[in-house]
Amino acid sequence: MAFKFFKKKTENIIPGRVSTGKEELFCYGFDASSAEGAPSAVVRPVSTEEVSEVAAFAFNTDTPIVPRGAGTGMTGGAVPLKGAVILSLEGMNRIIDIDAKNMVAIVEPGVINSHLQERLEDVDLFYPPDPASMKFCTLGGNVAENAGGPRAIKYGVTKDYVLGLETVLPDGRVLMTGGRTFKGVVGYDLTRLLVGSEGTLGIITKIFLKVLPMPEATVTLLCTYSHIEDAAQTVSKITSSSIIPRTLEFMDHESIMAVENYKSFGLPVNAEALLLIEVDGQHSAVSEEAEKIASICTSFNGNVSIAEDMFSKQRIWEARRAVSPALYHIRPTKINEDIVVPRGRIPEMLRAIREIAEKNKLIIANFGHAGDGNIHVNIMTDKNDVEEYGRAKDSVKDIFEATLKLNGTISGEHGVGLSKKQFVGMELSDVSIEIMKKIKNVFDPKGILNPGKIFPD
Amino acid sequence: MAFKFFKKKTENIIPGRVSTGKEELFCYGFDASSAEGAPSAVVRPVSTEEVSEVAAFAFNTDTPIVPRGAGTGMTGGAVPLKGAVILSLEGMNRIIDIDAKNMVAIVEPGVINSHLQERLEDVDLFYPPDPASMKFCTLGGNVAENAGGPRAIKYGVTKDYVLGLETVLPDGRVLMTGGRTFKGVVGYDLTRLLVGSEGTLGIITKIFLKVLPMPEATVTLLCTYSHIEDAAQTVSKITSSSIIPRTLEFMDHESIMAVENYKSFGLPVNAEALLLIEVDGQHSAVSEEAEKIASICTSFNGNVSIAEDMFSKQRIWEARRAVSPALYHIRPTKINEDIVVPRGRIPEMLRAIREIAEKNKLIIANFGHAGDGNIHVNIMTDKNDVEEYGRAKDSVKDIFEATLKLNGTISGEHGVGLSKKQFVGMELSDVSIEIMKKIKNVFDPKGILNPGKIFPD
Numbered sequence: 001m002a003f004k005f006f007k008k009k010t011e012n013i014i015p016g017r018v019s020t021g022k023e024e025l026f027c028y029g030f031d032a033s034s035a036e037g038a039p040s041a042v043v044r045p046v047s048t049e050e051v052s053e054v055a056a057f058a059f060n061t062d063t064p065i066v067p068r069g070a071g072t073g074m075t076g077g078a079v080p081l082k083g084a085v086i087l088s089l090e091g092m093n094r095i096i097d098i099d100a101k102n103m104v105a106i107v108e109p110g111v112i113n114s115h116l117q118e119r120l121e122d123v124d125l126f127y128p129p130d131p132a133s134m135k136f137c138t139l140g141g142n143v144a145e146n147a148g149g150p151r152a153i154k155y156g157v158t159k160d161y162v163l164g165l166e167t168v169l170p171d172g173r174v175l176m177t178g179g180r181t182f183k184g185v186v187g188y189d190l191t192r193l194l195v196g197s198e199g200t201l202g203i204i205t206k207i208f209l210k211v212l213p214m215p216e217a218t219v220t221l222l223c224t225y226s227h228i229e230d231a232a233q234t235v236s237k238i239t240s241s242s243i244i245p246r247t248l249e250f251m252d253h254e255s256i257m258a259v260e261n262y263k264s265f266g267l268p269v270n271a272e273a274l275l276l277i278e279v280d281g282q283h284s285a286v287s288e289e290a291e292k293i294a295s296i297c298t299s300f301n302g303n304v305s306i307a308e309d310m311f312s313k314q315r316i317w318e319a320r321r322a323v324s325p326a327l328y329h330i331r332p333t334k335i336n337e338d339i340v341v342p343r344g345r346i347p348e349m350l351r352a353i354r355e356i357a358e359k360n361k362l363i364i365a366n367f368g369h370a371g372d373g374n375i376h377v378n379i380m381t382d383k384n385d386v387e388e389y390g391r392a393k394d395s396v397k398d399i400f401e402a403t404l405k406l407n408g409t410i411s412g413e414h415g416v417g418l419s420k421k422q423f424v425g426m427e428l429s430d431v432s433i434e435i436m437k438k439i440k441n442v443f444d445p446k447g448i449l450n451p452g453k454i455f456p457d
Numbered sequence: 458m459a460f461k462f463f464k465k466k467t468e469n470i471i472p473g474r475v476s477t478g479k480e481e482l483f484c485y486g487f488d489a490s491s492a493e494g495a496p497s498a499v500v501r502p503v504s505t506e507e508v509s510e511v512a513a514f515a516f517n518t519d520t521p522i523v524p525r526g527a528g529t530g531m532t533g534g535a536v537p538l539k540g541a542v543i544l545s546l547e548g549m550n551r552i553i554d555i556d557a558k559n560m561v562a563i564v565e566p567g568v569i570n571s572h573l574q575e576r577l578e579d580v581d582l583f584y585p586p587d588p589a590s591m592k593f594c595t596l597g598g599n600v601a602e603n604a605g606g607p608r609a610i611k612y613g614v615t616k617d618y619v620l621g622l623e624t625v626l627p628d629g630r631v632l633m634t635g636g637r638t639f640k641g642v643v644g645y646d647l648t649r650l651l652v653g654s655e656g657t658l659g660i661i662t663k664i665f666l667k668v669l670p671m672p673e674a675t676v677t678l679l680c681t682y683s684h685i686e687d688a689a690q691t692v693s694k695i696t697s698s699s700i701i702p703r704t705l706e707f708m709d710h711e712s713i714m715a716v717e718n719y720k721s722f723g724l725p726v727n728a729e730a731l732l733l734i735e736v737d738g739q740h741s742a743v744s745e746e747a748e749k750i751a752s753i754c755t756s757f758n759g760n761v762s763i764a765e766d767m768f769s770k771q772r773i774w775e776a777r778r779a780v781s782p783a784l785y786h787i788r789p790t791k792i793n794e795d796i797v798v799p800r801g802r803i804p805e806m807l808r809a810i811r812e813i814a815e816k817n818k819l820i821i822a823n824f825g826h827a828g829d830g831n832i833h834v835n836i837m838t839d840k841n842d843v844e845e846y847g848r849a850k851d852s853v854k855d856i857f858e859a860t861l862k863l864n865g866t867i868s869g870e871h872g873v874g875l876s877k878k879q880f881v882g883m884e885l886s887d888v889s890i891e892i893m894k895k896i897k898n899v900f901d902p903k904g905i906l907n908p909g910k911i912f913p914d
Binding site (some may be wrong): 099100101102103104124145146148152156157159160169173174175176177179180181182183184185186187188189190192193195196197201212213214215216236239240241242243244281282284285288289340341342343344345372373374407408409410411412413414415416420424427428429431432433435436438439440442443454455 | 556557558559560561581602603605609613614616617626630631632633634636637638639640641642643644645646647649650652653654658669670671672673693696697698699700701738739741742745746797798799800801802829830831864865866867868869870871872873877881884885886888889890892893895896897899900911912
């Protein structure tokens with residue numbers, strides 16, 4: 001009854017933008033994780049005022065709502081539980097301002113990451129965070145998950161670029177945090193509390209982003225290895241040198257094979273590991289750094305090639321970004337974790353993963369951001385092979401135990417959402433969870449905003 | 458009665474490290490602001506366990522406690538109100554570990570900033586945040602205030618380097634947040650909530666810091682101008698180029714004069730403005746960037762010199778760091794604000810300050826971090842000249858109004874503490890303050906930790 005009332009009222013607030021059609025509801029029940037939900041409606045506001053009115057009304061009627069960007073999240077953050085209403089921000093997709101003088105971009109949450117990057121490139125500006133899904137994912141989603149990407153090793157993650165936020169609280173009030181300045185210490189840092197809060201503290205309606213000048217030049221190198229240890233040593237040597245590469249990505253043997261089976265890029269299928277390294281900056285610096293890096297790779301028996309032109313660069317990156325979909329050629333179901341260990345401990349972590357794979361007779365492909373210790377661990381299996389799928393799911397806990405033993409964290413970029421909720425207590429202490437739940441209660445005393453996420457019940 | 462009980466108990470917990478001598482209490486009643494307090498005792502724990510026990514006992518006896526580093530804060534953050542007990546972390550001053558392989562330093566809160574920098578330099582590592590007081594201030598204090606410094610333009614501030622914290626809560630329980638990884642998104646970002654919380658949410662007992670490889674080379678340039686507009690244009694041109702300087706500091710005419718009167722560095726006393734610019738990185742890049750920057754300076758009528766050697770570099774920096782004490786040669790009392798505006802708006806802000814100075818017949822010296830829009834605004838006056846001092850205090854509000862009008866913030870580095878408490882409502886909305894107070898209440902339900910700071914009563 002309450003829901004019908006909600007639907008009717010919301011249709012008055014934003015006529016024509018409330019959907020309850022079955023097919024539509026079905027589509028909005030998913031994100032890129034394996035979780036599924038069934039929303040009772042999808043609501044598409046196009047302004048902060050509309051978000052505010054809908055939120056206020058949801059608050060007054062105890063209607064759970066779930067903010068959503070493009071639904072590319074990996075952990076069920078945007079999947080509605082208990083028939084929650086999806087509040088889709090896709091219609092709030094304006095780039096409001098690009099202020100080149102002060103190096104600030106102001107955007108609505110529904111702007112696609114790569115759209116902003118392209119617009120900035122037109123005026124020689126640069127927004128570094130480049131999650132793999134950047135051609136589809138929204139900046140609001142990036143803020144909610146504190147998205148990273150290959151460029152994090154040099155440039156950091158979304159949180160390092162959010163100067164301020166306009167957020168609608170679950171009760172409909174509008175909260176402005178931070179602003180347009182690069183520094184500020186007035187009061188508590190609510191901005192950085194909201195970034196990465198996975199849509200559980202507020203609904204982001206405006207984002208103030210710091211942007212950088214476009215680097216003058218970029219050089220891309222590809223290096224393949226017969227032995228994974230050599231790749232690990234290369235990573236170690238580069239990261240302790242005075243060079244900070246723009247990206248330092250790796251792919252293991254399984255990933256390389258998967259990519260070559262998917263589409264022939266000419267990667268050596270018997271290589272045990274591959275590194276994709278980029279440096280950027282002033283022309284002369286970049287040439288010098290690229291030479292030094294090539295030299296380091298070669299000293300550890302790497303087979304280096306430097307991308308000659310834009311086409312070659314794009315091809316190398318296409319291969320790297322193809323890993324995620326390519327893995328489905330191995331097995332049709334993927335359990336996808338994104339653990340982080342202190343970067344010097346990557347070799348130990350990869351060994352631990354290999355042992356887990358062998359013990360459980362599973363195929364596990366690893367790739368990711370070697371430069372900051374962030375490994376995407378992909379257990380390839382088949383949901384329909386109940387026995388194998390069971391082993392695959394059980395091995396997640398082993399992987400997390402191995403991670404935490406190496407002083408790591410169970411999620412570097414994907415967040416907790418639904419998928420990792422049950423494991424949160426392995427990493428966070430009771431005190432920590434208690435404080436976080438109390439903070440959640442400060443923002444959302446009725447528990448209507450994206451309920452059931454992050455914290456174990 | 459309760460306090461005597463507290464003192465007795467604390468003397469049992471940490472015998473010989475509880476002081477109530479008059480002279481000692483007097484010294485611990487100050488920081489570097491103009492606020493004065495009168496603590497009832499000074500307690501000096503040397504371990505997390507001791508901090509925890511003392512905090513638990515304070516909680517149980519409703520005894521207010523104030524954490525303190527070196528007392529170099531500018532806004533009264535460590536000044537005890539209502540006879541609070543000072544909990545000095547100066548005895549927790551060990552550098553626990555420098556993990557070069559994983560680029561993490563683990564330190565106790567009482568470690569002096571420059572001591573860490575020197576130890577890291579010995580192993581070719583680099584911790585960028587360099588507040589002016591770095592030879593005296595503690596890392597715990599830096600965390601509490603989210604300290605910045607000249608290198609922030611390229612390297613960011615303390616918050617960008619804190620990977621994890623061990624914090625003792627006001628009730629004595631120990632909270633671990635973050636860790637040793639460069640990325641992590643499990644739960645809310647309590648680490649970055651604690652950084653900059655000015656000792657009001659918890660007592661920091663261990664800090665996990667990210668460190669960087671030492672840049673290969675640094676070049677320092679000094680550039681003086683007859684017209685401040687030319688300096689402003691230079692800043693604008695450099696910051697929109699692809700060069701990101703390591704520092705981009707400025708000093709106005711008053712500051713230059715004060716420094717030359719204090720100690721003769723050979724700065725041109727009739728210059729209207731001075732820029733101190735540094736670039737760092739690979740040798741070849743740095744030479745090229747320094748040339749480009751020198752060229753930009755000259756194109757705007759600047760008189761450039763490049764520091765030839767380490768001695769010259771140190772001398773230039775000595776002059777820059779001498780500004781703060783040198784200003785006392787103008788007048789004996791300083792009202793010191795550290796506002797930030799979007800950096801393209803520095804010229805407007807400086808004009809607004811000049812108008813305020815003229816209107817109120819005051820001497821105002823400005824210097825600071827042009828690269829990130831952070832101006833240290835120093836109203837030089839004399840407490841004993843009651844009338845002038847009154848005008849000086851009144852002009853603070855005008856300065857803040859002008860700042861906020863330009864989308865700025867009333868504090869970039871120094872925090873709110875006591876000094877800016879009354880002005881917080883000019884910048885933060887009621888909703889914002891309400892949320893922050895509720896968060897404070899989550900951590901400190903009894904209000905015993907550094908009461909009376911940040912928020913208007």
